[in-house]
Structures are given as structure tokens and as C-alpha cells.
Amino acid sequence: MQASATEADLRxxxxxxxxxxxxxxxxxxxxxxxxxxxxxxxxxxxxxxxGVINLRGLVVPIINLAARLAVGAPEPDARHVVIITVVDxxxxxxxxxxxxxxxxxxxSAVQPTPQVASEATQAFVRGVIMIDARMLRLLDLAxxxxxxxxxx
Amino acid sequence: MDHAxxxxxxxxxxxDLLEALHDGLARIEYTLCIGMDAETVNTVFRAVHSIKGxxxxxxxxxxxxxxxxxxxxxxxxxxxxxxxxxxxxxxLHRSAxxxxxxxxxxxxxxxxxxxxxxxxxHELAAAAGEDEDNGDSDAEDFGFSPLSLDLDxxxxxxxxxxxxxxxxxxxxxxxxxxxxGNDTSVLLRVLSxxxxxxxxxxxxxxxxxxxxxxxxSWLDWQIILETDEPEHQIDEIFEFVEDLCRxxxxxxxEDMTLEETEVGHAPEPPASTVAGPLKKPADExxxxxxxxxxxxDLDRVxxxxxxxxxxxxxxxxxxxxxxxxxxxxxxxMRGRLDDFRSLAREIQASVMAIRAQAIKPLFQRMAxxxxxxxxxxxxxxxxxxxxxxxxxxxxxxxxxxxPLTHMIRNAVDHGIETPELRASAGKSETGMITLxxxxxxxxxxxxxxxxxGGINRPRVLExxxxxxxxxxxxxxxxxxxxxxxxxxxFSTASVLSDLSGRGVGMDVVRSTIxxxxxxxxxxxxPGHGTRFSISLPLTLAVLDGMVVDVSGQTMVIPVSTxxxxxxxxxxxxxxxxxxxxxxxxxxxxxxxxxxxxxxxYRDPVHTYDKSVLLLVETGRQKLCALVVDAIHDQRQxxxxxxxxxxxxxxxxxxxxxxxxxxIALIIDPExxxxxxxxxxxxxxxx
Amino acid sequence: xxxxxLAIDDSRxxxxxxxxxxxxxxxxxxxxxxxxxxxxxxxxxxxxxVITDINMPRMDGFGFIRAxxxxxxxxxxxxxxxxxxxxxxLKSRAREAxxxxxxxxxxxxxxxxxxxxxxxxx
Numbered sequence: 001m002q003a004s005a006t007e008a009d010l011r012x013x014x015x016x017x018x019x020x021x022x023x024x025x026x027x028x029x030x031x032x033x034x035x036x037x038x039x040x041x042x043x044x045x046x047x048x049x050x051g052v053i054n055l056r057g058l059v060v061p062i063i064n065l066a067a068r069l070a071v072g073a074p075e076p077d078a079r080h081v082v083i084i085t086v087v088d089x090x091x092x093x094x095x096x097x098x099x100x101x102x103x104x105x106x107x108s109a110v111q112p113t114p115q116v117a118s119e120a121t122q123a124f125v126r127g128v129i130m131i132d133a134r135m136l137r138l139l140d141l142a143x144x145x146x147x148x149x150x151x152x
Numbered sequence: 153m154d155h156a157x158x159x160x161x162x163x164x165x166x167x168d169l170l171e172a173l174h175d176g177l178a179r180i181e182y183t184l185c186i187g188m189d190a191e192t193v194n195t196v197f198r199a200v201h202s203i204k205g206x207x208x209x210x211x212x213x214x215x216x217x218x219x220x221x222x223x224x225x226x227x228x229x230x231x232x233x234x235x236x237x238x239x240x241x242x243x244l245h246r247s248a249x250x251x252x253x254x255x256x257x258x259x260x261x262x263x264x265x266x267x268x269x270x271x272x273x274h275e276l277a278a279a280a281g282e283d284e285d286n287g288d289s290d291a292e293d294f295g296f297s298p299l300s301l302d303l304d305x306x307x308x309x310x311x312x313x314x315x316x317x318x319x320x321x322x323x324x325x326x327x328x329x330x331x332x333g334n335d336t337s338v339l340l341r342v343l344s345x346x347x348x349x350x351x352x353x354x355x356x357x358x359x360x361x362x363x364x365x366x367x368x369s370w371l372d373w374q375i376i377l378e379t380d381e382p383e384h385q386i387d388e389i390f391e392f393v394e395d396l397c398r399x400x401x402x403x404x405x406e407d408m409t410l411e412e413t414e415v416g417h418a419p420e421p422p423a424s425t426v427a428g429p430l431k432k433p434a435d436e437x438x439x440x441x442x443x444x445x446x447x448x449d450l451d452r453v454x455x456x457x458x459x460x461x462x463x464x465x466x467x468x469x470x471x472x473x474x475x476x477x478x479x480x481x482x483x484x485m486r487g488r489l490d491d492f493r494s495l496a497r498e499i500q501a502s503v504m505a506i507r508a509q510a511i512k513p514l515f516q517r518m519a520x521x522x523x524x525x526x527x528x529x530x531x532x533x534x535x536x537x538x539x540x541x542x543x544x545x546x547x548x549x550x551x552x553x554x555p556l557t558h559m560i561r562n563a564v565d566h567g568i569e570t571p572e573l574r575a576s577a578g579k580s581e582t583g584m585i586t587l588x589x590x591x592x593x594x595x596x597x598x599x600x601x602x603x604x605g606g607i608n609r610p611r612v613l614e615x616x617x618x619x620x621x622x623x624x625x626x627x628x629x630x631x632x633x634x635x636x637x638x639x640x641x642f643s644t645a646s647v648l649s650d651l652s653g654r655g656v657g658m659d660v661v662r663s664t665i666x667x668x669x670x671x672x673x674x675x676x677x678p679g680h681g682t683r684f685s686i687s688l689p690l691t692l693a694v695l696d697g698m699v700v701d702v703s704g705q706t707m708v709i710p711v712s713t714x715x716x717x718x719x720x721x722x723x724x725x726x727x728x729x730x731x732x733x734x735x736x737x738x739x740x741x742x743x744x745x746x747x748x749x750x751x752x753y754r755d756p757v758h759t760y761d762k763s764v765l766l767l768v769e770t771g772r773q774k775l776c777a778l779v780v781d782a783i784h785d786q787r788q789x790x791x792x793x794x795x796x797x798x799x800x801x802x803x804x805x806x807x808x809x810x811x812x813x814x815i816a817l818i819i820d821p822e823x824x825x826x827x828x829x830x831x832x833x834x835x836x837x838x
Numbered sequence: 839x840x841x842x843x844l845a846i847d848d849s850r851x852x853x854x855x856x857x858x859x860x861x862x863x864x865x866x867x868x869x870x871x872x873x874x875x876x877x878x879x880x881x882x883x884x885x886x887x888v889i890t891d892i893n894m895p896r897m898d899g900f901g902f903i904r905a906x907x908x909x910x911x912x913x914x915x916x917x918x919x920x921x922x923x924x925x926x927x928l929k930s931r932a933r934e935a936x937x938x939x940x941x942x943x944x945x946x947x948x949x950x951x952x953x954x955x956x957x958x959x960x
Contacts, residue, residue: 040815041705042801043751049796052807054815057462059792059807090795146796158858162851198848198893205922206851208944331907333916333938334957342956389956392939 013129015101015136016083018066022100024129024136029085033099036080049146050076050095055084061146062093068144069124087141094144103136105129110138162206164447166255167513173199173248174516178537181241190230196244197226203251212258214269215251221273222247225280234279242523243275249520316347316380318404324372329396340373342389347379376404450546453506460496460503461694461790467496468787468811497788504694507547511589511598512540514549518560518587525564532571532581533564538588544596548668548688552598555661555672559600559684560585562658567602567682577679579603595712596690601683607676609633616642634674638662666822669695669710669805671770697789697808697818698766700780703753708789708808708818709766709778717783718765725760733758735765735777742767745828746779747819750803768821776825791818803827841958842866844885846876846902847920848894852943856889856920859947865954873897877905880912887916887958889941889950892928900935907936916957920945 013024014033039051039062048067052059062082067073074080074097082093110127124143129136176196183189204219226244228234250272257266321343325336343349354372358364377386386401387394471489479485515537526533544552568574568583575581586601609630616622616636628636636642640659665672670688689695689712697708724736725744734741744765749756757763757779765777789808794801794817805820843865845856853869860867868883870876872894880888888906892899899919906912919932919940932940938957941949 038814040807040817041753042796042817043753043803044801045796052794052796052815054809054813057458057465057792057809059794059809059815061796155858158851158854161854165850194893195895198895201893201922202849202852205849205943208922209851209855211944331913332933332936333907333914335914335916335959338957338959341959392953392956395933 011107012102012104013136013138014083014099015103016081016094016096016099018069018097019071021071022134022136023065023096023125023139024103024105025083025085025139025141027102029087029141031084031086031091034082034084036076036078036082036095039076046146048073053082053093055091055093058091060084060091060093062095063144063146064095065144066095066097085141087145090145092141092145103131105131105136113137159210162210163255163259165206166203166259169199169203170248170252170255171513171516172196173251174519177241177244177248178519180236181534182536193226193230197223197230200226200251203255207258210258214266215254215258218247218254218269218273219251221276221280222251224282225276228280234281240279243272243279245519245523247272247276249523252520316382317378319375319377319379319383319386320400320402320404321375321377321386322372322398322400323375323390324398325369325393326396326398327367327369329393330367330369332393332396334393334396336371336373339389339393340375343375343377343386346381346385346389347377349378350376448506453503457503457507460500464496464500464788464790465809465811465813467493469813472811500694500788504545504690505543507545508543508690509546509549510540511542511544511549511596512537514553514556515540515587515589517553518556521557521560522564522585525561526568529565530570531564531568531583533568533583533585535560536584536586538586539590542589542591542596544589544688545690548596551664551668552686552688555664555686556587556598556600558658558661560587563600563602563604563682567604569605573605577605591690592687596688598686598688599683600686601681603681606678606680606682607634607637607674609678612636630676634676637674638672671822694788694790695818697787698783699785699787699789699810699816700764700766701782701784702751702780703748704781705751705753706784706810706814706816707747707780708816709768709780709821710805710818711786713768713770713821715767715769715775718767718777720760720765722759722761731756737767737775737777740775742775742777743825743828744777744779745825747824748779748781750824750828768825770822770825774825776821778819778821778824789816789818840864840866841886841954842868842883843954844868844870844876844879844883844888845890846870846872846888846894846899847891848872849891852891852920855945856950859945859950863947863951863954873899873902873905876902880906885915887918887938887954889918889920891920892932899937900931903932903935903937916954918953918957 012027014027014030015022015024017023037053039053041051042049042061045051048064050062050064052061054060064073064076076095079097081096081099083096083099084091084093086092109129109131111130113122113125113127124140125137126140127138129138173196176192176199179189179192180196183192200219200223204216204223207215207219225234225247229236229240234240250266250268253266254269323336323339325334329336340349340351352374354374355370357372358370364370379385383401383403390397390399393399467489471493474485474489519535519537522533522535563585564583568585569577569579571581574583584603586599588597588599588601590597612633613622613628613636616633616639617624617626619641621636621639621642622628637658638661640657642657642659662672665686665688668688670686672687673685674682675685676682689710696711698711698714700707700709718735718737720735726734726736726741728734728741728743733744735744736742744760746756748754760779763779763781764783765779768776768778770776789810792807792809792815794804794807801817803820803824803826804817805823806818807815808818810816843860845853845860845867846869847853847856848871853871857867857869868879868885870879873890874896876888876890877897890899890902897905903917903919906915906917916938917936919937920943921928921932921940922943929940939953941953
């Protein structure tokens with residue numbers, strides 16, 4: 001799963017599905033992939049924050065990506081997958097429907113996000129990658145994580 | 153251990169010495185009225201002396217010079233040449249502070265000049281009754297050493313024999329020479345290293361055996377030494393015995409020899425060193441220090457604490473498994489598991505203790521803050537500390553520094569009156585601030601108490617009204633008025649001095665303390681002073697928690713905040729306003745806060761027959777009844793930080809991991825009560 | 839057989855400096871933190887010479903020297919006093935107590951060795 005050192009411009013991405021859409025993130029940001037386990041609900045959390053789980057002693061918040069991206073928000077259950085990512089040194093779990101693939105792509109294959117995409121998608125997608133007939137939406141991880149609440 | 157390590161040893165030792173110094177000075181001051189304890193003065197002297205000694209080894213000249221003058225003054229005090237009056241004590245305190253600064257400067261490696269240094273040095277000299285400049289004795293004491301100077305100068309100083317020559321040496325030891333552990337044979341051997349030597353023993357004074365006093369020195373030596381070394385090399389060999397013998401060294405013409413010689417083996421002295429039995433090379437007692445301590449990188453301790461935390465959680469999970477598997481109560485496995493649990497707890501407690509430190513260094517810093525604040529405010533203040541041996545988690549101590557500094561400055565600036573005012577009120581002109589620490593039921597209680605004028609409540613009210621913090625016509629109790637000091641926006645800039653008014657208000661003090669899981673309260677008596685009380689958890693890593701159920705969510709409430717649990721009769725619960733409810737407890741009414749509703753887990757309930765009420769005390773010394781659905785357990789939990797990425801969650805202090813591996817949130821009753829009392833009602837943040 | 843030196847000083851820094859210098863000069867070194875500790879270690883260590891500080895808690899250097907000299911079997915033990923002062927008064931007090939020699943701080947290895955050579959069979 002290591003990107004080839006000789007072809008530095010190639011990188012590996014983890015591709016996953018939410019509903020009917022396919023997304024991907026840089027594999028270097030992925031710490032592990034695990035099944036869904038019940039979370040502890042955080043009071044007054046944004047709707048897309050499902051809660052926190054215990055990851056070997058660490059408290060990791062889980063984001064329901066479907067809710068975050070406004071592409072329908074199913075109730076999480078054991079059929080869901082959690083991708084544990086590291087964003088700016090913080091662990092965040094992403095609840096997705098399924099991990100579909102690990103792919104090697106060239107950065108030049110990343111195209112600008114088409115304008116037709118919804119506002120939410122525009123905000124969280126850095127671009128799209130065409131592989132065969134599939135369109136992978138490259139997720140902007142930093143944008144996905146919960147934003148600090150404005151001071152009250 | 154290489155030199156850099158020893159340098160580090162020096163600076164760590166300096167920390168201890170400075171602590172002893174500050175301590176000692178405080179004790180001298182404290183016992184002024186009952187006379188000075190000689191040993192205390194000695195300890196103080198020794199601390200400065202040791203700093204000087206070490207500093208000399210590392211050529212920290214600035215430090216050496218100042219320490220020397222400081223020591224000289226202390227020596228005068230020790231010898232009773234000067235008296236420890238308040239003026240001198242002030243000077244000594246300032247000098248101790250200066251010494252701390254110099255050590256810091258030296259440790260940082262820059263030799264930056266300290267502005268007050270010269271001034272203070274002169275003050276010290278004047279106090280010791282010296283002439284201002286005693287630079288000469290400085291140079292003599294540590295600018296050079298006689299020995300190395302001699303070596304350095306080689307033969308340039310003495311007349312004859314700068315290139316060596318022949319010397320006749322007459323050497324007659326006294327009895328005292330031997331009594332001091334000197335040995336003629338050693339001296340003669342060292343002398344023989346200088347060149348070719350002829351020795352003649354003169355035993356003419358030796359009496360008959362019957363008359364022999366064996367302790368007396370009877371033997372003399374005549375020596376002819378032919379050497380290339382200068383004559384002062386010979387003197388140097390006899391340096392330590394010059395007052396214990398008759399010694400004549402005279403240059404000889406080339407051809408003169410001794411008429412009669414007994415050359416060869418050096419004679420046995422009357423009392424020779426008897427070599428003891430061969431000793432085995434025992435360990436060298438490396439680093440043997442007054443207190444046996446190990447200095448450990450804090451990261452390592454924290455890693456250990458984390459791992460032990462995991463161990464405790466793991467143990468809880470294991471117990472849960474055993475429970476779930478239906479292992480019978482009488483099974484030996486249960487017993488072993490209980491042992492495991494108590495061992496894990498014991499390890500945890502021991503590891504936590506590593507992080508605990510005496511609060512003393514922090515208090516000593518406060519003593520300095522108080523002095524500086526008093527000087528700049530033109531007031532006379534004495535800071536008395538109590539319970540400085542109280543041990544508190546290192547992180548708590550570190551984070552307590554700022555709020556405590558602010559409170560001490562506050563006490564000096566606003567608490568203590570000017571000397572004139574105090575005198576006219578019939579008080580001692582010197583104000584007293586008492587800083588105390590104590591362990592109180594699993595928490596640390598820190599109090600700052602002054603004997604000043606107390607809170608000027610009319611003035612506080614006036615300010616609060618002018619800032620719009622309270623309505624114009626509000627009638628506040630004394631306690632409520634005092635609480636205004638903690639309100640954000642209660643900036644008393646118009647009355648703050650430059651010291652305490654550094655943009656920090658008591659509101660910041662309170663929020664800092666609360667972020668540590670602590671509470672701060674205030675009591676004040678007009679004319680008699682004000683007391684701030686801070687209550688803190690012993691450690692930030694574990695807490696005793698009440699494990700409760702809130703609408704299906706398992707949560708933890710710090711036991712320290714819980715006063716009692718209640719199951720109220722419906723008749724005790726009364727409605728108040730729209731949706732508000734209170735419960736009557738022993739004649740007073742306590743507001744009810746429904747955890748489930750406030751956290752948005754469910755709609756508010758209005759009957760509590762299926763609930764448990766926890767009577768908690770929040771920081772403002774107000775009571776509140778928290779509604780939970782059930783109480784599961786009471787246990788020690790490991791505190792885990794809660795990084796959500798979107799900031800703090802109101803009403804939640806942290807998280808912990810339970811036996812089943814699930815995360816439970818730790819409730820912050822203070823925040824919860826605020827949330828419940830917020831005018832927008834619970835859940836409005838959604 | 840290297841000579842064994844017992845070095846007594848209440849300052850950790852000075853102790854370490856003494857150890858460093860003496861070990862480099864080929865001595866075997868034992869350390870003690872004050873006069874009392876020094877006395878306690880004397881029997882076990884049986885040093886060829888002692889280097890001691892003067893101003894120490896519990897028992898100072900003078901007290902230590904007197905206590906040593908009071909023991910007949912130790913009356914000839916070379917004891918070198920370590921002092922920051924070169925004051926004549928201090929020397930005479932050390933002498934009176936029974937010190938064999940003295941070294942003025944700050945010391946270096948050459949100074950230590952030189953003094954030790956003049957009082958021991960090093």
C-alpha cells in the first residue's frame with residue numbers, strides 16, 4: 001500500500017462509498033479501517049457528529065460523512081465502516097457505507113469539481129478523478145472535520 | 153559524568169539551594185521577635201556559599217561575585233556584627249531574588265548584565281559594614297589560587313636559581329607536623345622528584361630509649377638538593393608544613409657537599425600511615441545526595457501514567473467479561489481478579505504520586521511576587537505560607553501559577569491598605585497575607601487570605617452598575633456582590649494598579665481554576681480582610697466518579713461535587729415559572745436540573761419518582777439537584793481529553809473509558825447548571 | 839593499586855567535580871555529603887587521604903577533622919581541607935583542628951593532584 005518511491009507523482013487513495021457516490025482520500029491520512037461500534041453521544045454536537053468511540057484508549061469523534069456532505073444520512077449500524085483518519089494530528093473517524101478500493105492515481109488525473117455539484121459537495125470536494133467509468137470525489141479532509149463553534 | 157552533566161547538576165542543585173535560602177530567610181524573619189536561630193542563619197549562609205563554590209568551578213564570574221558579597225553580609229549576620237532588622241531582611245530577600253535571577257541567567261548561558269546588580273552589591277556591602285569596593289579580596293579569594301599562580305609564573309619571581317641550582321635544606325619537623333597527618337617520608341620523596349638529592353639524618357637530639365617520648369619529634373634532616381627547578385618549588389612542597397617545622401633553604405656553591413650522609417631510604421616517621429587491609433572497590437555512592445531522588449523526564453512519567461490508566465481500564469474490562477461469562481462468585485478466578493484490581497489500583501496510585509510535587513516552589517515564587525508588588529505599591533506586606541509541603545499534581549501546580557500570581561497581587565494592591573490607613577485603623581502597619589495549602593477530603597484547598605480592608609462592596613456595586621452588569625435597582629446580598637468580582641467584564645481598570653491590571657481579571661482566574669476541575673470562592677469581612685479559597689483535584693489524571701445513567705447514556709459525575717443523593721417525594725417538588733422546578737430540602741429550595749433534557753437526550757420529565765436526584769455543590773457555593781435515571785457505581789476513572797475538533801462541550805468536562813470499553817462523558821456540574829439556567833432553555837444550542 | 843580518596847562536600851556539584859578530577863587522575867573515589875557521613879564512611883572506605891569541605895550541615899569540616907584525629911589509628915590520616923577562602927584565619931583554624939593541607943576553590947585537577955602528592959605516597 002506504499003506509494004512507489006520512484007514515481008513520486010503517483011499516490012494511493014482509499015476509495016469508499018456513501019450512498020451511490022464514490023469518494024476517496026489520500027491513504028497517508030488513513031490510520032485504520034474498522035467496523036462500526038456504538039458511539040457515545042456528545043450533547044449539543046453538530047448533527048453530523050455521531051459521537052465518540054474508544055480507539056485503544058483514545059477518544060475519537062466520529063463524523064457521519066453522509067450527513068456532513070448532505071447526501072442522505074442513514075442511521076449508523078454494524079454494516080457501516082469507520083475510516084480512522086489523522087487530520088492535523090487529530091484523529092477523526094469517518095462513517096461511510098463501504099470501502100471500495102485502494103487505487104493508485106496520478107495527481108494530474110485530478111480534475112476540478114464540476115459546477116453542477118451541490119454547495120456542500122463543492123465545499124468538501126477538492127476535485128474529481130476519473131478511473132474507467134468511475135468518478136471518485138477527492139475529499140478535502142480538513143474541510144470535513146467539525147469546525148470550531150463560534151464563541152457564544 | 154562529563155562536565156556538561158556536572159554543570160547541569162550544579163543548576164539543579166542551585167534550585168534546591170535557592171529553595172533552602174528562601175526558606176531560611178522566611179524563617180529568620182518569622183522568628184525575629186524570639187531571636188535568631190544560629191543554625192538557620194548557617195543554612196542560609198551555606199546555601200549562598202555552595203552556589204558560590206559551584207559557580208566558581210564553572211567560571212560564572214558574575215554569579216560568584218554577587219554570591220560572595222551576599223555571603224559576606226550573611227557572615228556578618230551570622231557573627232552578630234549586624235542585626236536582622238526589617239530593612240536588612242528586605243535587602244536579603246531582594247538579594248535572594250537577585251541570586252535566583254543570576255542563576256537563571258547563568259543557566260541560560262548568557263552573561264547578560266543585571267541592572268540592579270551593582271546597586272544591590274553595594275547595598276550588601278554597606279549593610280555588612282564594609283567599604284564599598286572590596287575587589288581586592290575578591291581577587292584573592294577566587295580570582296586566582298595561590299598554587300596555580302605559582303606554577304604559572306614559573307621561575308620569574310625568585311632571585312637565585314631561576315634555573316635551579318644546589319640547595320642546602322635544613323628540616324626540623326615539630327611534633328605537630330606529624331599530628332596533622334604529615335609524613336616526612338612523603339615530603340622527602342616529593343622533594344627528591346625535583347632532582348638529585350642527598351639526605352642526612354640528624355639524630356643527635358634522640359634521647360636514650362628510657363627517656364623516649366615516642367610522640368615527640370626527635371629527628372632532623374640535612375638535605376642537599378641539586379635541581380633544575382626554581383627555589384620556590386621547594387617552598388611549595390613545604391607549603392602545608394611551613395608553620396610546623398624549622399625549615400632553612402639556602403643556595404649552595406657548586407662544590408660543597410655534605411660531610412656525612414645517610415643516603416637512601418627515607419626514615420620512618422614516628423607515626424606512620426598504616427595501610428589498612430585491602431579494600432574491595434565498593435560502589436562509589438555515586439551522586440549520593442541529601443535526599444535520594446531521581447530526576448526523570450516528565451514525558452516518561454506521563455507515558456507510564458497513560459499505560460497504567462490503560463491497565464486499570466483493561467482490568468475493568470476483564471472484570472466485566474468475567475461477569476458477563478457468568479463465572480460463579482465463589483470461583484477462584486474472582487478472587488484473583490480482585491487481587492489484580494487492587495494491585496492495578498496500587499500501581500496507579502504510586503505512579504500518580506510520581507507526578508505529585510510539593511507546592512512549596514510555587515509558594516516561594518508568590519513570596520517574591522508579594523514583595524515586588526508591595527514595593528511598587530508602597531505598602532508593607534508580609535507573606536506567610538502554610539502547608540507548603542502539600543503535594544499536588546505537577547500540572548496543577550504549573551497552571552496555578554498565573555491565577556495565584558494575580559490573586560497575590562490583588563491582595564497586595566486592593567486588599568492590604570497603605571501603612572497610614574492601617575495605622576489609623578489600629579492595625580499593624582505591615583499587612584499580612586496568608587497563603588496556605590492543605591489536603592481536604594481528596595482535594596487540595598488553597599487559600600489566599602489578607603488582613604486588609606475587605607471588599608469595598610458599595611464600590612463594587614457602583615462599578616458593576618456603571619458597567620451594566622447588574623440592573624440599576626438590583627438589590628444584592630453581600631455574597632452576590634462579592635461574586636461580581638468574578639464576572640467577565642468587571643474590569644476595575646480605574647482602580648487597578650499597573651501590576652494587577654495586566655489584562656487579567658478575577659474572571660480569568662476563575663475560568664482557569666475551573667478548567668482544572670477546581671472551584672474558587674470568596675469571603676470578605678469589611679475591615680478585617682478577604683479570603684479566596686481554591687479547591688482543586690489532587691490530580692488531573694484520575695477522579696472519583698459516580699457512574700450514572702442519563703437517558704440510556706452512561707455518564708460520570710465527580711464525587712467531589714456530590715453532597716448527597718435523594719429520592720424526593722412528589723410533594724417536595726414544586727414548579728417555579730415556566731418549566732422550572734425546585735425541590736425542597738430541609739427547608740430550603742434547590743433548583744432541579746434535568747441532565748437528560750439539558751444534554752438534549754430527551755424531553756424534560758416532570759415527575760421524578762423513577763429518577764435519582766444528586767445534590768451537587770457548584771463553585772459559587774450554590775446547591776443544585778441533578779436529575780439522573782439511575783446510579784450504577786462509584787469508582788475511580790481515568791480522565792481522557794475530549795478533542796472533538798469543535799471546541800468544548802458545555803456541561804462536559806472530559807471523558808473516560810468504562811469497563812465495557814465504551815466511552816462515558818464526565819459531567820461538569822458547574823457548566824451543566826449554567827446550561828440549565830441559560831435563558832434560552834436547554835438544548836438551544838442545536 | 840590506586841590510592842583511595844574520600845571526598846566530603848555538601849554540594850552535589852562540588853562532589854561531582856571532585857570525583858571527575860580525582861578519577862581522571864587515577865584515584866579511587868568515595869563521596870560523603872557531610873562530616874557525619876564522612877565519619878560513617880571512613881571505616882568502610884579506609885581512604886589513603888580525605889578531602890573535605892569546611893562549611894557543611896550536621897558536622898562541619900573542622901568537627902570532622904577533630905573527630906578523626908581523636909581516633910588513634912587515624913591520627914596520621916592525611917586530610918586536605920577544601921575552602922573558598924584563602925584567609926589566614928581559616929587556615930590556622932584548619933591547622934589547629936589537625937588538617938594536613940588545604941586547597942583553595944575553585945580547584946583544578948593539577949591542584950588536587952599536587953596537594954595529594956604532598957601528603958600521600960601517591
